């Protein structure tokens with residue numbers, strides 16, 4: 001009898017089970033009463049009435065879907081408005097909206113590189129940047145985490161066209177990249193700098209305008225940034241921000257722009273409403289940073305080895321994947337949702353429980369979360 005073509009999947013599943021690395025989907029109830037420290041809804045905007053109204057109005061006016069690629073029928077007035085306002089808010093000349101942050105990252109890396117380009121990529125970068133490097137077919141040098149000197153050396157050794165790629169705030173540990181130093185190093189070699197600000201928009205910089213603005217590199221000549229609309233802005237989608245010539249180049253060459261259906265009008269409308277709300281209420285950004293600091297201080301005070309957050313993400317290493325998994329499960333049973341990161345999602349192989357601060361958490365929420373985390377922590 002011919003062999004079952006999916007036999008190998010059973011073996012792979014058994015190996016995952018033995019290693020404690022099985023992932024399962026857990027649909028969340030719409031009326032979940034647990035305290036949410038797992039989502040990326042940093043500003044608490046995904047359920048804000050104005051943001052929901054932005055989505056509803058856009059769907060009524062433009063329809064449920066974008067109906068085609070951005071280059072065919074998928075661009076509405078709403079997309080253009082969102083691009084103009086995002087670019088202005090973050091301090092860049094122009095912007096281009098994509099159907100996800102993932103697609104925006106793939107587009108930026110692949111469109112800004114060629115066979116002769118060196119990509120210098122931080123070891124802690126997000127999977128979407130790593131996939132962009134792979135798809136670019138350019139030579140990639142992976143440098144140690146947050147190490148501008150190593151980037152300098154890699155650029156020196158290459159000598160030609162190059163792109164330096166980094167998360168602005170690293171999604172696993174929540175630390176910020178040294179963007180000013182990296183921009184200086186890149187400029188010194190005539191290289192471009194691509195910054196993924198998925199976790200910085202809405203949290204860092206004046207009024208939440210992002211990490212490039214916070215570190216004084218927004219709008220710089222060789223600087224391009226990407227953002228997601230799915231975290232602080234509570235919607236869905238992504239964008240690339242940069243010089244107008246770069247944006248026009250992306251419109252003409254980026255495959256995840258050209259061969260993808262445009263962002264749904266409802267998502268564009270929600271993101272635009274969230275952006276306008278953030279401009280009107282800039283204190284939301286300061287508040288999420290304050291909540292993150294308070295959570296970190298509380299965890300440290302209870303003897304947990306939490307990594308100091310530069311933005312909203314707070315990571316607590318757990319020695320074994322099973323421990324991270326059961327810690328997160330115990331928190332969930334006690335009423336607090338937290339994230340759980342295990343290999344292969346962690347570059348150094350160390351599992352973590354991950355908390356995300358939200359601007360709308362009250363003091364009693366923070367205290368409850370801290371008590372729960374301490375009571376359920378794995379014993380050494």
Ligand SMILES: Cc1ncc(COP(=O)(O)O)c(C=O)c1O
Nearest residue numbers: 100101102126171198228230237
């Ligand atoms: C650092 C980083 N970059 C990019 C993305 C991808 O963004 P999106 O979820 O909009 O595809 C994420 C989020 O998941 C992220 O954490």
